[in-house]
Amino acid sequence: MSAEDIHGSAEVAARVERRWATIAVIIIVMMALLAAFAGIHRATMPQPRVETTDPSRIHLSGEFVESNLGSVLEANGNVTVRAIGQQYSFTPACIVVPVDTPITLRATSADVVHGILIQGTNINTMLVPGYVSEQLMRFARTGDYLMPCQEFCSFGHEGMWGKVKVIDKTDFAARAKAGGRLSCVGQ
Amino acid sequence: MLANRKLILAHFWLAFAVFGVALTLGAWQMFIRSPIGTWLSNPELYYRSLTAHGTVMGYVFPTLVAMGFGYAISESALEQRLVGVRWAWGGFWLIVIGSIMAVIPVALGRASVLYTFYPPLIGNVFYYLGVVLVVVGSWIWVALMSINLRVWRKANPGAAVPLAMYANVAGSYLWAWTAVGAALELLLQIIPVAAGLKATIDAGLARVFFSWTLHAIVYFWLMPTYIAYYTIVPRAIGGRVYSDSMARISFILFLVVAMPIGMHHTFADPMVGAGFKFIHSAFTALVALPTLLTVFTICASIEIAARLRGGRGLFGWIRALPWDNPMLLALAFSFIMLGFGGAGGLINMSYQLDASIHNTQWITGHFHLIFGGAIVIMYFAIAYDLWPHLTGRDLIDLRLIRTQLWLWFIGMIVTTFPWHWVGILGMPRRMAYFDFGDPAIAPQALSVTLSAIGGFILLSSGILFLVILARGMRAPQAEAGPYRFALAVHQPATVPIALNTHALWVALMIALTLTNYGYPILTLAMTEGTSVPAVYVGAQ
Amino acid sequence: MMSARDLFTFSNPHFTRGVGITAAILIVTAITGFIVLPFAQPWVQFANVWDAICSAAGVPQRAATITAPGQDKRLSEVVLTSNTLSRPSQEAIGRGATLAQRCAICHGPTGISRADSPNLAGQYAAVIYKELHDFRSGARTNAVMSPFAVNLTDQEIADLSLYYAYLPRLPAYHPTPQLPKPNIVIYGAPMRGIAPCGSCHGSLDNKTGSPWLEGQSEAYMKAQLHAFASGERRNDISQQMRNIARAMTPQEIDQAAAYYASQPPDVVKAVD
Known part of the structure; x- marks a missing residue:
C-alpha cells in the first residue's frame, strides 16, 4: 500500500464514521424532542412543586389527618384523593374514584420510603417521608385495580397491597352527596 | 509481561468467588418467590439474601474485576512494572476486610436494608462501614492508575497513551467521582444515625445523593467490558480497531455524561424539581451516544477481521468470522443483550414511559440484562483471555468455554425476558413472595416460573465458569508470551492533547455535577424540617 | 504545566467544542425544563417566570394548611418515633414501680395478668406509653382502665412504661399447649x-x-x-x-x- 492509499483509506474511514456519528446524534435529539413533546401535549409531567411535611405528626393536623384521607369531589367536578403509606398498609386501603374524571392524588409516607403503583395504568409515584407526592390521574375504565407498594419498606413489604375501585361517575356523585371523604374500605 | 500476576490473580479469584456465592443466592431468590417455591415462613431471609446479593454484585464483584483488569492493563499496555504494589495489596486487603465487615451483620439479619440503603430504614453500622472500606480500597486503585500513567508519561513524553490504559484511567476517574455521592450519603447521613449519634435523617436528600452514584456506577461496571470490546476482541480474532480516536471519544463521553444523569432514578420522587428531572432526562439520552458509536466501531472492527479472513459481500463476511473463538462468541452475546437492554434503557430514561414500569420487575430485568448479561459475559471473556498470562498455563477446552458462554446467554434471556414482561404487568420489585393463587396476578405465574428456571441455568453456567478457571490453574505449563492489545487500522503516533489526557473531561464531569446536582443537594440540605425519624431494621 | 496551558485554551478545538456543546445542551435543556415545561404543565398556574423557575428547581415549600373535616371520635394524638423512651433511667423505673402498685390488681404484681387484661411485663415501653396517653385523652376507652389513666401526668406515663418494659417476660397464667403457626x-x-x-x-x-x-x-x-x-x-x-x-x-x-x-x-x- 502506498502512503497515498493509506491516507485515502483513513479519509474514507473518517467520513463513514462522521456519518454514523451524525445519525447517532439525530436519534438522540429525536428522543429528547419526543420526551419534551410528550411532556407538553400528553400532560404527563413530574409534579410541579416540592412540598414538605412532618411524617411523625401527619395524624395530628394538616391535610393527612385521618378524617381527610380518601376521595373528595371538588367544586369544579374534579376529584382529589389523599392517602398515606405506612408500614404496611395504605390508608385508605381501598381508594374509590369515578371514571373519566381528572383526579389529583396527594400522598405521603408516615415512616419509611414506600411507593404507589396502580397496576394496568401508568400511575406510579414514590412516597418519601417528609415530602408530599402529587400525581394527576384519569381512569378510562371502571373496575378494580391492584395497588401494591413498589419500594422495599422492611420485612412486611410483601404484604402491602392496596386496591383502587373505579366506579361510575353518577354513583360517585351520589356517594359524595353525603359529604366527608370517600373510600371503598370494607366493601 | 505481567510482573504482578499474584496481585491480579488475587483480585480475580476473590471477585469470582464472591460472584459464585452471590449468584447462588440470586438463583435461590428467583426460585423461592416463584410459584414453584414455597412461601418463606420468614420473609426477612429473602431480604437478607437480597441485601447480600446486591451488595456483592453491585459493589464488590465488579470493583475487584475493574481493579484486577486495571493492574493488568497498566503493566501490559504501558509495558512498565506496576508502581505502588504494596499500596495495591493494601487496597485489596481493605476490600477483603470491608466485605467481611459488611457481610457479618447482613448474614445475621441485622442489616437487611438492601444494597440501595434507602433511609430512614437503618441497619447495623458495621454494614455501612464495610461498604465504605470497600470503596476506600478501590480509591487506592484509582490513585495507582493515575500515578502509573504519570510515571509512564514522564518516561515517554508526548507519546500516545495506549488506548487500553487511556480508557482504564478514564474508568477509574469516573468511579472515583461517582462513588462520592454514596460516600457522602453514608458518611454525612447514614453512619451517624446507625451509630446512634443522631436519630433523624433526610430521606429525600439521601435518595438524591444515592442517585449520584447509582447510575454512573453502571458505567464503571461497563468500562472493563468496553475496554475488552475495543482492545481485546479485535486482537483475539485477528482484526484491528477501526478507529483509535473514535474509541477515545467514546470513553471520554462516558466520563462526561455518565455522571450528571442519575436523577432519572428519581423521576417519581417528590423531593426533586421537575426542571432538574428534565435536564437529567435529556443528558440520559446523550449517554446513548458513546454506546451507539461503540456499536459502530466494533462492528466495523469485526468486519475488518472477517474480510482479512476472506469474507465477502454485504453481509457474507459474517460467515467468515471465527465463530469457534470464545471471544467472538462472548462479544456477539454481549451485543445482543446490550441491544435489548439498551432499548429497555431508552424506555426508563423518559419520564413518560418510565411511569408505567418504575420500580416494577421490569427494572430488575433491565439491569440484570445489561449488567449480568452484556457486562458480566465480557468479564468472563476477559478472564479467559488473561488466564494463560496469569497462570502460565493454557485454557485448553474451548468447547467447554463456549458451552459456558452459551449457557450464560440462554440463561440470561430466559431469566430477563419474562421478568420484563411481568414488570409491564405491574409486578412490584423486592417482594419475598406473591400470592399467585389470586386470579388478579395468576397470569404472571408462568413468566415468573420461567425466570426462576433461567436463574438455575445461570447458576450452572457460573459454576462451569469457576470450574474452567480452576482447571486452568492445573493445566500443563505453557508460556503465553506478552499480553497485547488490539492495534488500530491507523495506529496514531501522536494524539491531540485533549484525547491523550483526561483533565478537560474530568473538569467537564465535575462542572456538570455542580450544575445538575449542586442546587438540589444544597437546597435540601439547607431546608429545615425535612429530616425524619430513623426506622431501625430488625428489632435488635 | 505546559500541557494544561495547551489544553484549556480556546485555540484548542477540543476544548472549545467540548465546553461549547456541553454548555449549549445545558442552556437549551435548562430553558426547556425551567421555563417552557412549567408553563405547559396542567396543574399549577405560575404568576411569572421567576415563580416557574423556582418551582421547577424544586424550592421546597411547606404543604398548604388545610382544614380537614371534623372527626366525630377522638383519635390518638401520640407522636411515636424510634427514639421514644429509648433511654430508660433507674430512677424512672423506680418511680414506675411505685406507681404500678395500683395496676397490679388487673395486670398482676409481676406484670402478668390472672384475668383477661394484657400482660405488661417486658412489653415495649413505647406501647404502654402510647396506650396510656390514648386512655388519658379518650382516644381509647375502657370502663375499668380509663379512670386510672385520666389523672396520670406525662412523667408518670413515661415512668410506668419504662418500669413495665424493664420487668422480665414471664410465662402466662393460662397454660395451653403450644399451637402450630396458622x-x-x-x-x-x-x-x-x-x-x-x-x-x-x-x-x-x-x-x-x-x-x-x-x-x-x-x-x-x-x-x-x-x-x-x-x-x-x-x-x-x-x-x-x-x-x-x-x-x-x-x-x-x-x-x-x-x-x-x-x-x-x-x-x-x-x-x-
Missing part, C-alpha cells in the same frame, strides 16, 4: 394487604408502638381485633391496625388469637 400469622394474606403479624409485632421486627403478643389473653386479643375491624377501637394511628383487622376473616382472627395466646414470651426480639 397461615395468617406466618404469611399474612398479601393480596388482602395483610403482612405477616411478626413484621410489626416483634417476632420478625417491631414497628414502634406495636406490642408483642405472645402469651396474651386469647379473649382479649380477639376482642381487640374485632374492635379494630368494626372501627369501635380507633386509636391506631392512621388506621394502621384497622386496615389489617378489617381484612381478616373471623376464622383468621380466632386462629391468630389462639396461636399467640399459646406462645411463650421468649421468642420475642428485644427492641432497640
